[in-house]
Amino acid sequence: MSWLLPLSIAGLLALAVAAVSWIAYRDVRGTALAHGAERLEDSAVQLGPLLSSSSFESIRAVAADPAVLRALQTPSSTSAAAASAVLERALSDSEAEAAALWDAFPTLVTSVAGEPTSEGPTPPAGEPPSWAAADSVSISGFRHENGAIWFDGAAPVLERETLLGHIVVTSLVSSDSALVRRLSDLIAPGARFIVGQRGGTWTDLIGRADPPPEEAFTAARATPYESSSGHQVLGHGTPLNGPPWLLWVEVPVEPMLDQAREFLSRIIPVGLLVVMAGAAGGVTLSNRINSRLGDVRSAAAAIAAGAYGRRAPTGSYAELDELAIAFNFMAEQVGDSQARLEEQIVVRTAALEATEAEFRALATTAPDAIVTADADGHITYFNPGAERIFGLAADEAVGQPLTILMPDRFQEAHERGFSRHVREGDGHFAANLRELVGRRRDGSEFPLELALAGRRHGGRMSFTGIIRDITDRKQREESVRRYASELEAANRELEAFSYSVSHDLRAPLRAIHGFSQALAEDYEERLDEQGVRILGRVRAAAERMGLLIDDLLELSRATRAEMQRERIDVTGLSRRIVAELAATEPQRDVEVRIAQGLVATADPHLLTLVLSNLIGNAWKFTGKEERAIIEVGCSEAHEFYVRDNGAGFDMAYVDKLFHPFQRLHPDSEFTGTGVGLALVQRIILRHGGSVRAEGQAGEGAAFYFTLPTESQQQGRLET
Amino acid sequence: MIDRIILLVEDNPDDQELTLRALKLNNILNEVVTVEDGAEALDYLFCEGEYADRDPNEMPQVVLLDLKLPKIDGLEVLRRMRADERTRLLPVVILTSSNEERDVAEGYGLGANSYVRKPVDFGEFREAVRNLGLYWLLLNQPPPPKGSKWLRSSGH
Numbered sequence: 001m002s003w004l005l006p007l008s009i010a011g012l013l014a015l016a017v018a019a020v021s022w023i024a025y026r027d028v029r030g031t032a033l034a035h036g037a038e039r040l041e042d043s044a045v046q047l048g049p050l051l052s053s054s055s056f057e058s059i060r061a062v063a064a065d066p067a068v069l070r071a072l073q074t075p076s077s078t079s080a081a082a083a084s085a086v087l088e089r090a091l092s093d094s095e096a097e098a099a100a101l102w103d104a105f106p107t108l109v110t111s112v113a114g115e116p117t118s119e120g121p122t123p124p125a126g127e128p129p130s131w132a133a134a135d136s137v138s139i140s141g142f143r144h145e146n147g148a149i150w151f152d153g154a155a156p157v158l159e160r161e162t163l164l165g166h167i168v169v170t171s172l173v174s175s176d177s178a179l180v181r182r183l184s185d186l187i188a189p190g191a192r193f194i195v196g197q198r199g200g201t202w203t204d205l206i207g208r209a210d211p212p213p214e215e216a217f218t219a220a221r222a223t224p225y226e227s228s229s230g231h232q233v234l235g236h237g238t239p240l241n242g243p244p245w246l247l248w249v250e251v252p253v254e255p256m257l258d259q260a261r262e263f264l265s266r267i268i269p270v271g272l273l274v275v276m277a278g279a280a281g282g283v284t285l286s287n288r289i290n291s292r293l294g295d296v297r298s299a300a301a302a303i304a305a306g307a308y309g310r311r312a313p314t315g316s317y318a319e320l321d322e323l324a325i326a327f328n329f330m331a332e333q334v335g336d337s338q339a340r341l342e343e344q345i346v347v348r349t350a351a352l353e354a355t356e357a358e359f360r361a362l363a364t365t366a367p368d369a370i371v372t373a374d375a376d377g378h379i380t381y382f383n384p385g386a387e388r389i390f391g392l393a394a395d396e397a398v399g400q401p402l403t404i405l406m407p408d409r410f411q412e413a414h415e416r417g418f419s420r421h422v423r424e425g426d427g428h429f430a431a432n433l434r435e436l437v438g439r440r441r442d443g444s445e446f447p448l449e450l451a452l453a454g455r456r457h458g459g460r461m462s463f464t465g466i467i468r469d470i471t472d473r474k475q476r477e478e479s480v481r482r483y484a485s486e487l488e489a490a491n492r493e494l495e496a497f498s499y500s501v502s503h504d505l506r507a508p509l510r511a512i513h514g515f516s517q518a519l520a521e522d523y524e525e526r527l528d529e530q531g532v533r534i535l536g537r538v539r540a541a542a543e544r545m546g547l548l549i550d551d552l553l554e555l556s557r558a559t560r561a562e563m564q565r566e567r568i569d570v571t572g573l574s575r576r577i578v579a580e581l582a583a584t585e586p587q588r589d590v591e592v593r594i595a596q597g598l599v600a601t602a603d604p605h606l607l608t609l610v611l612s613n614l615i616g617n618a619w620k621f622t623g624k625e626e627r628a629i630i631e632v633g634c635s636e637a638h639e640f641y642v643r644d645n646g647a648g649f650d651m652a653y654v655d656k657l658f659h660p661f662q663r664l665h666p667d668s669e670f671t672g673t674g675v676g677l678a679l680v681q682r683i684i685l686r687h688g689g690s691v692r693a694e695g696q697a698g699e700g701a702a703f704y705f706t707l708p709t710e711s712q713q714q715g716r717l718e719t
Numbered sequence: 720m721i722d723r724i725i726l727l728v729e730d731n732p733d734d735q736e737l738t739l740r741a742l743k744l745n746n747i748l749n750e751v752v753t754v755e756d757g758a759e760a761l762d763y764l765f766c767e768g769e770y771a772d773r774d775p776n777e778m779p780q781v782v783l784l785d786l787k788l789p790k791i792d793g794l795e796v797l798r799r800m801r802a803d804e805r806t807r808l809l810p811v812v813i814l815t816s817s818n819e820e821r822d823v824a825e826g827y828g829l830g831a832n833s834y835v836r837k838p839v840d841f842g843e844f845r846e847a848v849r850n851l852g853l854y855w856l857l858l859n860q861p862p863p864p865k866g867s868k869w870l871r872s873s874g875h
Contacts, residue, residue, distance in 0.1 A: 511733035546839030
């Protein structure tokens with residue numbers, strides 16, 4: 001019982017494996033043969049034209065020779081001799097071995113033979129060419145005579161389409177045996193080809209050959225048969241173009257079946273394995289069944305002894321089927337997932353390689369130093385950037401402690417910090433920037449910036465540092481600091497200068513003004529009208545100079561003064577400025593349009609200066625207008641504007657407008673120092689805004705400015 | 720009421736003369752004592768040095784003080800005046816070319832009573848001096864002089 005089950009399972013499996021293998025072998029063999037046959041047919045078709053390219057056509061020229069014609073029209077020994085000479089000449093020009101001229105009866109008129117060949121003497125054309133066609137060149141079958149294979153070619157001799165006779169040339173079938181073998185090998189190893197006529201003589205182009213079996217001729221495709229040498233071959237024939245011969249190709253079957261045999265040699269061990277596995281499974285199964293039977297038996301014994309409650313554990317042989325199904329399913333799944341897994345591995349490996357290549361390229365081309373180190377603080381990677389920055393080749397650096405990259409005095413601190421990172425760095429810590437000092441190979445030191453990242457990988461810490469040489473940046477920072485302090489000094493100097501200008505420049509002006517007035521008052525009776533006028537001009541000049549100095553100081557203050565930005569009600573401020581102007585010239589009728597809700601963030605004093613100047617200009621330059629209009633508003637593009645319909649200006653000079661002391665109007669028309677718009681521009685620029693002007697002479701001017709800070713709060717207040 | 724002294728602290732002779740002229744043209748006939756630098760001004764006020772034998776009870780009614788002065792500048796003079804009991808309440812009008820905000824602020828911060836910027840236009844200057852005289856010499860009731868004056872006024 002215990003050996004019967006495994007044995008029968010193994011036996012059944014062996015049968016199944018054998019049957020499957022045999023069917024598979026048959027399939028493989030059939031496929032190999034079909035493939036071989038196809039190849040064979042192809043080669044036969046390709047070989048045909050190679051053999052049919054013969055020079056039989058050349059005898060057509062001999063048949064048309066006048067001497068040959070004459071020998072048949074007027075037979076005589078002289079005409080026959082002349083024809084013989086033609087034939088001999090033709091023989092010497094061709095590869096033919098003998099030639100003969102037959103008349104239409106047919107009787108032999110004359111014949112010539114060439115030199116005896118190595119195969120023996122040329123056989124005379126003993127038979128009249130009954131096979132020859134009356135209107136075209138034709139070729140006979142093979143003749144086997146004198147131990148060689150011969151064949152004849154015949155060309156009709158015609159006079160006005162009347163057949164007078166035939167020229168027959170005899171050729172020897174012989175070829176270089178090496179050439180024949182090479183041709184054969186082109187088809188397949190061990191292949192053979194033969195030429196001949198069904199029922200006639202066959203040759204392998206060297207000697208006589210056995211014809212293929214009769215039944216092979218009737219088959220449409222390549223047919224297997226036993227060749228004359230006793231080998232199993234596939235044979236197939238194809239008619240040659242020209243001669244009435246079949247080209248027959250035989251290929252041995254054995255090499256084609258190599259594949260099939262290889263298949264067998266592989267499947268047999270697999271089959272054996274399956275059989276053995278089956279046997280082993282059978283043993284296990286048998287044991288299990290035996291134990292279950294034992295359960296049943298002991299259950300039965302227990303029941304017999306009176307224990308009626310006992311039941312054998314359930315289960316049946318159906319489990320075996322289920323087991324088989326489950327096993328097959330599992331095997332399928334395992335196969336599938338293995339394939340999927342392999343596919344994923346291929347895809348991921350490729351992706352990983354691409355990423356790796358990308359990062360390597362990045363590290364190689366990065367201008368910064370990229371250095372990695374292990375948990376012992378030894379360098380594991382040193383990119384070209386690091387080589388350049390530290391003047392150290394990668395193979396010199398790798399394996400060295402990181403401390404070679406820093407001055408000695410920092411090494412202790414580094415080691416403390418490093419061991420803390422190794423101890424505390426759990427997983428990875430965020431890269432942080434720090435400025436340190438590095439040491440080049442030549443011992444020189446330089447400031448550097450380090451971004452350090454650590455990563456725990458397989459229980460070990462590793463570190464990546466990206467290091468930038470910040471010598472240039474440090475120098476720039478230093479020069480910026482220097483410039484800043486120089487600028488500060490210059491500003492202080494300027495301030496001191498302005499202060500003294502405001503004091504010292506004005507004092508003499510006051511004296512000039514005061515004393516000319518004193519002169520005019522105290523010596524009035526001694527001065528004539530001209531003298532008084534001149535003193536008046538002196539005073540006017542002093543006053544003007546005083547105004548210039550004041551404006552200049554204002555300009556310098558606007559540039560230097562601390563700014564305190566506030567939210568400013570531009571509408572209200574503009575109204576106050578207009579009111580002040582109106583108070584100075586109450587007689588003027590000016591239409592002022594100030595947009596509602598204008599708001600800006602700016603320094604209040606400086607913005608007041610801007611608006612005073614712009615609105616003051618508008619007021620001044622509309623002084624000669626009948627209907628003066630001044631508008632203050634803000635465009636959609638958040639540009640504030642002050643517009644008037646006054647004297648305007650020529651756009652050609654718009655660039656001069658904002659330069660200090662540049663004026664576009666003579667003082668006799670409109671007074672002013674030319675500082676106002678320079679002041680406006682300076683203030684707006686200090687606020688980070690921009691200012692521009694548009695105008696046309698006689699048509700008015702418009703000045704636009706922006707105050708970009710907190711632009712969302714600037715402009716029209718939507719209420 | 721006897722016209723009392725005006726102390727003019729001014730180093731520029733042009734400004735001295737023009738100030739005197741403006742005072743005269745405005746019919747301000749008080750005696751004007753002119754000193755040319757800050758040290759001399761303090762000597763006068765505290766009766767020291769050159770002015771050691773001056774009557775310390777005769778204090779000027781108003782001090783016209785320039786800021787930019789040789790030796791000790793105007794703001795320092797003001798600081799010392801305000802630090803001293805004798806001159807703590809003495810009216811001081813800063814009369815200067817500068818209208819730098821910090822000077823104005825510092826001047827008032829140190830206890831200046833008025834701050835006048837000398838304009839270039841003499842007409843304007845004359846007008847300013849007229850207003851000064853009107854206020855500080857005629858309208859303003861000066862603080863009682865130290866000691867005797869206080870006793871005298873309380874005694875009458």
